[in-house]
Amino acid sequence: MRVVLGVGGGIAAYKAAELVRALEKRGHQVQVVMTAAAQQFVQPLTFAALSGQKVITGLFAGATSSEDTLSSAVEHIGVAQDYDVLVVAPATADLLAKFANGIADDFLTTLYLAFTGPVVLAPAMNSNMWNHAATQRNLSVLRERGHSFADPEDGWLACGTTGPGRLAEPDRIAELVGRFAQTKHDLEGEHILITAGPTQEPLDPVRYITNRSSGKMGYALANAAVARGALVTLVSGPVSLPVPLGVTAIHVRTAVEMRDAVMSCLEDSSIIIKAAAVADYYLSAVPHRKMKKTAARLPLELDPTPDILAEVGQKKGGRMLIGFAAETDHLIDEARRKMVTKNCDMVVANLVGQEGTGFEADLNEVTILTRAGETIHAGPAEKSEIAERILDQILRLRLTLRAIGETA
Numbered sequence: 297m298r299v300v301l302g303v304g305g306g307i308a309a310y311k312a313a314e315l316v317r318a319l320e321k322r323g324h325q326v327q328v329v330m331t332a333a334a335q336q337f338v339q340p341l342t343f344a345a346l347s348g349q350k351v352i353t354g355l356f357a358g359a360t361s362s363e364d365t366l367s368s369a370v371e372h373i374g375v376a377q378d379y380d381v382l383v384v385a386p387a388t389a390d391l392l393a394k395f396a397n398g399i400a401d402d403f404l405t406t407l408y409l410a411f412t413g414p415v416v417l418a419p420a421m422n423s424n425m426w427n428h429a430a431t432q433r434n435l436s437v438l439r440e441r442g443h444s445f446a447d448p449e450d451g452w453l454a455c456g457t458t459g460p461g462r463l464a465e466p467d468r469i470a471e472l473v474g475r476f477a478q479t480k481h482d483l484e485g486e487h488i489l490i491t492a493g494p495t496q497e498p499l500d501p502v503r504y505i506t507n508r509s510s511g512k513m514g515y516a517l518a519n520a521a522v523a524r525g526a527l528v529t530l531v532s533g534p535v536s537l538p539v540p541l542g543v544t545a546i547h548v549r550t551a552v553e554m555r556d557a558v559m560s561c562l563e564d565s566s567i568i569i570k571a572a573a574v575a576d577y578y579l580s581a582v583p584h585r586k587m588k589k590t591a592a593r594l595p596l597e598l599d600p601t602p603d604i605l606a607e608v609g610q611k612k613g614g615r616m617l618i619g620f621a622a623e624t625d626h627l628i629d630e631a632r633r634k635m636v637t638k639n640c641d642m643v644v645a646n647l648v649g650q651e652g653t654g655f656e657a658d659l660n661e662v663t664i665l666t667r668a669g670e671t672i673h674a675g676p677a678e679k680s681e682i683a684e685r686i687l688d689q690i691l692r693l694r695l696t697l698r699a700i701g702e703t704a
């Protein structure tokens with residue numbers, strides 16, 4: 297794949313050299329573009345030696361005649377057309393601001409506006425700059441535009457502080473870029489909202505009710521969807537999984553918090569997939585003090601939690617809604633009942649409570665029911681494979697519903 301790598305003017309520019317190596321190790325051809333500020337940190341010769349290509353250092357750099365000037369002036373169009381992915385690392389606060397606001401005052405920012413393929417941004421800056429409202433606003437504009445992000449990591453920064461803002465490891469960035477070579481981009485432009493993991497419902501300051509969901513199924517869906525070009529927001533209960541690259545995560549604990557997060561994202565979503573194992577009951581009045589153990593029985597008066605799937609089903613409009621059903625028996629009947637009563641377009645049914653699939657397992661086996669009357673079986677297979685099949689069936693169902701005039 298042909299990758300154009302924009303290098304911004306931050307101390308992390310030196311790590312862009314490692315990124316060139318990581319990309320070339322994966323068989324990609326790399327054209328480096330450096331901003332003027334980047335050249336203060338690393339010599340263009342370094343990148344020329346690594347990439348085997350001349351480094352582009354400015355709109356009219358090296359032009360000595362009017363013909364040169366003309367060819368330089370349109371060179372960014374040629375690069376924009378000839379390359380498959382634009383990666384910017386480090387993407388400084390200044391570059392993010394220019395990209396977000398369409399400012400084109402050098403080769404890289406001009407190239408960005410002319411480029412129509414996938415964009416991968418790897419921000420790096422001081423923590424205060426990262427947390428600044430202006431930067432966060434620019435980031436949300438760029439995420440809305442559908443760009444992928446190798447978010448910065450927490451750690452020691454060159455300015456002597458620690459915190460968020462450290463450039464993601466070159467291999468992680470190269471892995472994210474590599475996805476654009478491997479997979480079909482059939483979810484480009486989709487905003488997919490996915491829930492995953494358990495919820496925790498407090499009984500007192502020390503104890504809570506939860507379940508065995510590890511989040512693997514929902515995280516596999518998020519990972520597969522972002523690799524296929526979707527903009528993915530993952531609303532996650534407490535799990536011990538890393539957020540997949542390029543995915544925006546909202547971490548919640550209780551069913552009420554999950555419901556609030558889902559409803560706040562609903563407007564911007566085109567597809568909603570509810571893989572989370574949401575608690576069905578909770579203690580509505582949690583005592584402030586730890587319940588003391590006595591010899592007597594402990595009766596608990598629990599209330600039903602908000603039924604998020606049902607609420608989304610009522611408000612989904614033309615969006616596609618995919619529910620899950622976790623049952624120990626009557627799987628298909630229960631799944632069908634949920635599909636109708638919660639107004640789902642599809643329900644992914646899986647038996648739980650057995651060894652090897654379902655909760656916590658690496659594998660899953662599902663029966664997918666659609667409101668077009670189809671029943672598709674998949675697995676037992678890795679959850680990453682099951683996730684791909686579910687996404688395939690969502691796209692297929694959408695075509696079916698459109699063909700019979702039911703928009704979704």
Ligand code: PMT
Binds near residue numbers: 511512623655
């Ligand atoms: O996370 P893993 O360890 O990988 O395990 C995967 C899984 C077994 C958790 C997953 O495949 C799965 O089945 N998720 C749904 C579990 C669940 O809560 O199923 P349910 O039949 O109880 O709920 C039906 C649907 O309603 C689900 O989409 C659920 O997200 C939703 N729900 C449930 C209760 C509630 N209060 N609000 C909801 O939205």
